[in-house]
Amino acid sequence: MKTVLVIEDNLAIRENTVELLELLGFQVASAPDGPTGLQLIQEIRPDSILCDILMPGMDGYAVLRELRSQRYDQTASFYFMSAQAEMSDRQKGIALGATGYLIKPFTEKELLACFN
Known part of the structure; x- marks a missing residue:
């Protein structure tokens, strides 16, 4: 089972995404912010990470930069999920090393495509 x-800082979006992933058969953990997410990455070693971009304190770009540093395992796939739908936003995420970019709101099919 993939972890x-x-x-995601928005509680409703975080809870809905977690619930949907669990229904799809994934083991899921969640974090309300970047620092907590980075701590969980070290603890649970997830197979994939879905990360919002616009979060207070540490944004998603900073999370990815830190994750890709030498202090972390670099094997997890990393997907940004954001309402920022401009091509330049997606290109910035991919240039930083993201595996993909999921535009909110997304469908179950779009979410599942991240894991195929």
Whole structure:
């Protein structure tokens, strides 16, 4: 069973995404912010990470930069999930090393496509 970590500051979006992933058969953990997410990455070693971009304190770009540093395992796939739908936003995420970019709101099919 694949483990997914959801890092999202919006409680409703976080809970809905976690519930949907669990229904799809994934083991899921969640974090309300970047620092907590980075701590969980070290603890649970997820297979995939879904991370919001616009979060207070540490944004998703900073989370990815830190994750890709030498202090962390770099094997987890990393997907940004954001309402920022401009091509330049997606290109920035991919340039930083993200595996993909999921635009909110997303469908179950779009979410599941991240794991195929």
